[in-house]
Amino acid sequence: MNRFKSVISLLITAWGVSVGSGAIAQPRLEFDSQTPSFQKTLSQGNIRVEVNYTANENLFESNINYILSHQGQAYLQDALTEFMSGEIWLQDLNNDNTAEVIVSNYSGGAHCCTTHDVYEWTGETFEHTTLGPSDGYGGSFQDLDNDGIVEFTTFDGAFLYAFSSYAGSFPPSQILRIGPNGLEDVTRDYPEQLRGTAWQMYQAIQDRDSDINGVLAGYVAQKILLGEFEEGWQFMLARYDRTSDWGLDVYNDVGEVVHQHPDFPTALRAFLKEHGYL
Known part of the structure; x- marks a missing residue:
């Protein structure tokens, strides 16, 4: 519907x-x-x-x-x-x-x-x-x-707005199953589906001149799910927008900026660790 x-x-x-x-x-x-x-x-x-x-x-x-x-x-x-x-x-x-x-x-x-x-x-x-x-x-x-x-x-909706606008974001895949022990994350069990989405991300990156970091963040996470982190990371380093400051600020629990990452790769690595990808 x-x-x-x-x-x-x-x-x-x-x-x-x-x-x-x-x-x-x-x-x-x-x-x-x-x-x-x-x-x-x-x-x-x-x-x-x-x-x-x-x-x-x-x-x-x-x-x-x-x-x-x-x-x-x-x-x-x-x-x-x-x-x-x-x-x-x-x-x-x-x-x-x-x-x-x-x-x-x-x-x-x-x-x-x-x-x-x-x-x-x-x-x-x-x-x-x-x-x-x-x-x-x-x-x-x-x-x-x-x-x-x-x-x-x-x-993974955590990637929306994290490093780009909504339209500029491309979150990584998440595949869940209701199993005997409750809700299970089985994302990594489906590499064919993951690779198909990774290809869509790759194409989106080729077609984009600006607002690219939100797609690259999702792409690196997707490559991690495929066991190809280093390849995804090097791809990101060669293409990320060095002028964007979206996602560099670190906030405390009351919404105050307490720190700022020096660049997108540093912010992305911290984000991936925070959300369990690294």
Whole structure:
């Protein structure tokens, strides 16, 4: 769904997504700020979610209430406030033949923000995991290696505005999976996807004459994820904008400048260490 356009009518659709050997229908509800109030139920196998949506007139009150059931017994009730648009759907993310409930909520705005709340049946209750809030659409659920287990592909939002404008930033990849021990970062397990994004970054750098440091920062981080830090670092040193002072200031907890890095490479190295890349 294009969240920048109004969706006047409520859509209940079934999407086929390739997982393993076949396509699994995904019961889905989509709604936005102009959708009339409704009560609907989605179900797949033993999982059911009852949704009560009230057209939002007060941004400070929850207007989406949902009850999650397993084998007809209600186990969890939750609610959220829909600001711009949202979706609720059922999808088996971990290939155990039991669907997870996924609730997506988009706040609106050019750059922000989407959350994905995932509810997984554990055998006794529904375990809740939140992905985000993340910039824009937040990410997507994809089975990257066709093993029936679905990954969540997104990016590291810490890089946005760090060394350049929003438009001049290109954050590195982040790939997550909901595993037996909770949310797992499996980014480095998918070098083919990482290399594809690295190539897009490389092309963006070739096409850019200014505002380049934000792309170079993401590129170096992406090369670290690929185990190619030194190559990425030397590439950055040969191309970075030496006139830009974006990202050189170091702030304390109350927003005061307490230090300034002498140049972009020094600031980038400190940033990469701070965020666990080095």
